[in-house]
Amino acid sequence: MDNIFVTVCLFCFSLLPTAYLRYYPFRSIATLQQQRILLVGHLIIFLVEFVLVYALFCSGGVAFRGGVFQKLYFIGYWPHFLLLMFTIRPFWFRHxxxxxxxxxxxxxxxxxxxxLVKQLWPQNDFSGYQYFIFYLGLLLLSMPLMMWLLGNLFTREQLLKPQQTTSFWRYLGFVPLILAYYQGSLGYVELLQQVLNLSSINIYMLISRFILVLIGLCLVISVRSGFQQVRRMFRAKEHSMKMQEQLRAIHAYADALKEEQRKLAIIRHDTRHELRLLAELIENGHYDEAERQLLAMRKEVERQ
Structure with missing residues (x-):
């Protein structure tokens, strides 16, 4: 009974780090209310699943063996995934x-x-909580690497404008899931649990899963680098538009200067003409006329 309790507890707990890993790329747009909903929701799902799975094993309704946990894991992560999908939306294909x-x-x-478990306990079909201890250990040790890989997968700008890349994610969103389903359905796990000494199959399966990881890594890096390139292109376009706007402002300023120079040239020409006329009036003794001319010039300056 204690073995079942510890194993079920570890099984349900193993779903929580993966739930956080799915949330991590969307953390930049998660509000405080959404974070609280996710925290409380995941804890409630953990408790409900623990009670239900433990009750199934204790009542004898489900056999306590490894194959059952694979099916339970497939069923158990869906509530966590749906909670995230409907809390932070509408990023269906990104999810x-x-x-x-x-x-x-x-x-x-x-x-x-x-x-590893088969190497340490080769005679056991299912090692119970020992499996989940190794599983959680490897999971938690590799979590920082996955958080670094997925942390910058989506920028805040991309998430706030989902309509710009919806068509892109509509086609790409299913690809990693299809690859994982294909590898998971090849039947290697059942073969390993049934046959004790299959070293060549072990190596082949490990290599095939490692290749699958490399494909996933390439997908993530391609998406990140592609969006970084698009972001650089948009920044270059914005910089070019700003430069064009500055050039238009410089041209407008230059045209205004030319217009002011033309007006100043006209004013200088008119001023020289009027001063010459004023000098002739004074030389000829027409002081009253010169005074009227000065008053007219003064009024003209005040109007300008």
Missing amino acids: LFVLGIQAIYMVFIHTVTLL
Whole structure:
């Protein structure tokens, strides 16, 4: 009974780090209310699943063996995934992409854990809580690497403008999930649990899962580098538009200077003419006329 209790507890707890990993790329736009909903929701799901799974094993309704936990894991992570999908929305295809990458990661961790357990307890079909201890250890040790990989997958600008890349994610979102499902459905795990000495199959399965991880890694890096390139192109375009705006402002300023110079030239020409006329009036003794001319010039200056 204690073995079942500890194993079920570790099984349900193993779903929580993966739930946080799926949330991590969307953390930049999560509000405080959404964070509280996710925290409380995941804890409630953990408690409900623990009670239900433990009750199933204790009542004898489900056999306590490894194959059952694989099916339970497939069922158990969906409430966590749906909670995240409907709390932080409408990024449906992005959620599926992150789920697929995380599934590739979990398939690899599961394979490595299973091989380790089979090496340490070769006679046991299922080692109970020992498996989940190794599984959680590898999972938590590799979590920082996955957080670094997925942390900058989406920028805040991309998430705040989802309509700009919806068509892109509509086609790419399912790819990692399909790859993970294909690898997970090949039947290697059942073969390992049934046959004790299959070293060549072990190596082949480990290599195939490692290749799957490399494919997922390439997908994430391609998406990140692609969006970084697009972001650089947009920044270059914005810089070019600002430069064009500055050039238009400089041209407008130059045109205004030319217009002012033309007006100043006219004023200088008129002023020389009027001063010459005023000098002739004074030389000829027409002082009254010169005074009227000065008053007219003064009024003209005041109007300008």
